[in-house]
Amino acid sequence: MKPKRYSLQKRLIIYISLFSVVLGCVLIFAAYRIALEEINEVLDKQMQSLAERIAENHPRPLQSQIDLEKQYSEEDLFVDIWSYANTATPLHPQNVLVAPVKKAGFYKHQTPYGTWLTYIIPSDQLQIQVSQQQNVRQELALELAGNMFLPYMLFLPFAVFGLGWMIRKNFQPLHDFKTELASRKAQELKPIEMKDYPLELEPTIQEMNHLFGRISLAQQEQRQFVADSAHELRTPLTALNLQLQILLQQFPQSDSLHNLSQGVLRMQHLVNQLLSLAKQDASDSLIEPAQMLSLNQMTVACLEQLIQLALQKEIDLGVEQQQELRIQGQASTLHSIIYNLIDNAIKYSPKGGVINVSIFQQGQQAVLQIEDSGAGIDPTQFAQIRQRFYRIHNHAEIGSGLGLSIVDKATERLGGTLEFSQSSSLGGLCVQVKFPVVEA
CATH class of the missing domain: 1.10.287.130 (Signal transduction histidine kinase, dimerisation/phosphotransfer (DHp) domain)
Incomplete structure (x- = not known):
């Protein structure tokens, strides 16, 4: 089974996005806890201060009007002053009155409708109570934390986009490295x-x-x-x-x-x-430094070197068309191309055959064309004959299988192209080598 591949860049973006969301949840929880502590401290001081001021001003019995089923805000504080001797004051779970205590402080009172927080100051005859719903503090803290979290969530997509851009920017050297390797030749x-x-x-x-x-x-x-x-x-x-x-x-x-x-x-x-x-x-x-080369002079030089082989097989070897053209490259490389192509044509042409060499310009390219009257090559084998040591078995001549491989590599080195086809005039193989032409 083929292992599943993944993109490190995409994985980093996804992980950072998930981390940002988790971090946001941690931040809102921390903000909620901090806000709740600050709210408790402020409202506790407020309740304590109110109870102490009432105690200093000779308080009289007072009963607040509380609807336990109603949801109050953090600003609502309820003051109850009741006498220990007043048995008419009910002390049951349906109100916020707390049984007599001996020490001033904060007390929690549970009712069927929620928890109430009460600050109590006891005296000899009276008990002063300042009460507040506990859940209003929690809701206020949650509201404050939510107000902090909302901008975070609004800016999170932009932050993730920015992080993704920065990650891609920092991964650019990897793409440059890949491009440099891909552009290299073998x-x-x-x-x-x-x-x-x-x-x-x-x-x-x-x-x-x-x-x-x-x-x-x-x-x-x-x-x-x-x-x-x-x-x-x-x-x-x-x-x-x-x-x-x-x-x-x-x-x-x-x-x-x-x-x-x-x-x-x-x-x-x-x-x-x-x-x-x-x-x-x-x-x-x-x-090797490139130089200006005459395609015609190099072809004539190769013909002179190989004319004796052609005469031994009574082959008519000549130049059919010649146009003065120049190319840029190395002399040894161009000589290798022309020599091997003409040598192959002589080798695979029958006795008494014909080989035509032509040099002409086609657009911005200088074309060297070599045609022979031999058996030719099956077009399906045009790709294989470029390979080293590839031999065509139906040819009687025994060669090394290196000639066309040398020609193909040398042509590539000079920036040219090597093409094979069937000769329309002689019936054998037609080879065209095209080079970028240099204007004289």
């Missing part, structure tokens, strides 16, 4: 600069730089191994080929020697392709 293994990344990302960046270094070292060792191996093979293969040519002069009718010679030639071709591939991989890690 062979770009230079260390990541710290720039303005926060300290929390520094360990990750350092470990990734260490990883890039190890990968770069491993690739360098691999390229060096291929280059060294191919270089070491060139000398014995050349010597072996010379010995075979001597044997063929002595025994020209030997089929075994002819087959062996063809095998050695293929091995030499493979070694040359491996050297070219190793040189191309090595150049990816180096910054």
Whole structure:
């Protein structure tokens, strides 16, 4: 089962929002408790002061008019003065009168309609009582706390929005880091600069730089191994080929020697392709200066190098259309593209075939087109033939499967595109390499 993924940014926003709501509930409870204590202190002082002033002014019996079923406010205080000798004064739960006490102070009196708080001052003959409903204090404290909580709830959405914006803003370096990694090419293994990344990302960046270094070292060792191996093979293969040519002069009718010679030639071709591939991989890690190149001159140079192979197969190799065009890039890279494409065309064209090379401008692009009269390639295989060591099994020629891979990578390096199609005039493969043209 695939593990459920989550967004740390969204999770932080949700957690902070829930924390803000819980914090608001804690605040309203704390505000309620503080307000209740302050209200109790103020109203207790008020009740005590009122009772003491009454006691100082020779009080007479007095009975307040209290409706126990009514809900009073915090301003309502009820004064009762009753004589101990007055048996007509009822002392039952239906009123707020408290049985005689010996000590002045606050007393709670429970009635069927709620609790009343009473301050009592007893004397020899009278008992002075100042009473108030207890729940009015609780309601007042709750009202004050609610008035404090209401602005908090009104501003909470704006606070959450602001927190979300700040979280997204602080997570921006992660997005920048992701963008920097995504914009890198496969062979770009230079260390990541710290720039303005926060300290929390520094360990990750350092470990990734260490990883890039190890990968770069491993690739360098691999390229060096291929280059060294191919270089070491060139000398014995050349010597072996010379010995075979001597044997063929002595025994020209030997089929075994002819087959062996063809095998050695293929091995030499493979070694040359491996050297070219190793040189191309090595150049990816180096910054070579680009220069202005003549597509025509480079094509003619490659034709001169390969014309002998074409003559051996009696192939008509020529330039069909030529337009003077210039591109920006490295000479070795452009030479690798043209040489490999013409070499492939010669290799897979039949004896007595035709190869046409054209150079023309198409919009803002310089186009190198190479057509041959060979068997062509199934369009479904156009994507696979770009891969290293991919071979088309129905071709009689035995190659290394590296030529088009080298061309594809070199074309990408020059900022061009490689396209395959069927030649409408010759019936074989048509290859077009398109480069950004540079105006002379």
